[in-house]
Amino acid sequence: MALLSVLTPVLAVVLCLVVGFMLLGSRKTKTASTSSGKTEGASKADFRPWVDQDLQDDTEITAKEDEDGDWVDTIEDEDLLHVPHSTPRYPEETMLRRSRDMYTLMNQRRSVRFISPEPFPQEVIDNVIRTAGIGAHTEPWTFVVVSDPETKHQIRRIVEEEEEVNYRQRMGDKWVHDLAKLKTNWIKEYLDVAPYLILVFKQTYGILPNGKKKTHYYNEISVSISCGLLLAALQNVGLVTVTTTPLNCGPQLRLLLKRPANEKLLILLPVGYPASDATVPDLKRKPLDDIMVRI
């Protein structure tokens, strides 16, 4: 009996330690299971990644929803007909001239923040967006073209409100300092002034006529590529823009422009002629040998 009363505290200690470690164990599991899809992907990935870990492409995370059965194949069962393809073929001298001419034209392109309010035909914008639209076959984009002054002003208010917070609080001294070089700040007069604002939304997934979802692989890369075509098309007609990615304005602008939940704002482009007094920072581009390696 005496022995028992001596042992009781020891038993109690052992019991509590057991309980304690069980609690720790459960906490550990809980943490793991609440980690993000990407993290889960990464742990699976130790054997065979299902997501491109190197590019951190999140398409497959979107595609996971597939398991809800709420998705369908993007195509009919039978293969699509394949047709012969030909591309205009130029003699080498013409190829060389065309490649030099296009470089000369594009090399004049600069990001311009001083845009003239002068109008120009909407058809030019239409053709520029048609040109941008020849990118990926999934066409995971929506180009919202805003010329209505009131909507442009609401966009400016949203962007400036967020951008001021970005500059004052989020971006950190270094980023702000980097941008100082470009004389950029949170005042975006061009959002009122430019005759057209093009807001480029990426569709993280598509919606088929029957309401089913359709995976858009690498949608951000595809939409950015089409923006590159758009920049080339604008330069080709003598219009200027500045490629902006307003930090954290996406959700508000999406609601303002009544875009659906599968769309996210990627890039906002004010478009117009350059203002007569437009200036640009005197940046020098890297020489070809700094950006190209031959093997």
Added chain:
Amino acid sequence: MALLSVLTPVLAVVLCLVVGFMLLGSRKTKTASTSSGKTEGASKADFRPWVDQDLQDDTEITAKEDEDGDWVDTIEDEDLLHVPHSTPRYPEETMLRRSRDMYTLMNQRRSVRFISPEPFPQEVIDNVIRTAGIGAHTEPWTFVVVSDPETKHQIRRIVEEEEEVNYRQRMGDKWVHDLAKLKTNWIKEYLDVAPYLILVFKQTYGILPNGKKKTHYYNEISVSISCGLLLAALQNVGLVTVTTTPLNCGPQLRLLLKRPANEKLLILLPVGYPASDATVPDLKRKPLDDIMVRI
């Protein structure tokens, strides 16, 4: 004394519970501090996100390394000189014609997987890459141009080995089914046949001459935009390509091509004339009204 021997187990229990909860507490903190930069960003973000949560831009995560003091401002203290900017100004009729002509030319562009081995002047590739290089001022890219047959073949072996696993194991029936429409599989003959392979690497950060790191904001979007310019430039000279993002080949190709650790493969483009018997899937593009919204 009897009272004490009765209380001892109780005291022991209390003591153990206290220890247990202290352990839990420390575990909790540890878990939080070992969670990824993105997760931390997200939790901060409940108040004011430092990262664009909507685009899931990971630039700021890269930029976090700044705290190591291993980073510097990308620019000198004084603002950069600003210079007047002018862009070629065309009459409206000319703008309209140029916008139609460029759309007509670009609208002939298709992803072509059947590429002719016929050579053409390297200077064409140089000018095309110069054109792609007019994108973001940070120029966060390296274009590796491979014409050496042995290196092309090693690239093909790496890509096919990974792609076969992708098709057989990773991508899932739906994605494979989607691609069946395009008659794509893991056999990439064009990697041997095309006279040039352009491998586009994004630099997640830059390295200054003094070895310090330099943040590249939104580097993936910037590099994808420059790829859009590159596609336009190729089409302009009558060359074809297919935009590929070989899943999980990045690290091996980076090592093969001896690219530094700050570079990640974004896109691989085989470039050449189309093969005389080249075919493309008979895809129809969306009408303008399906990709553009006017406000």
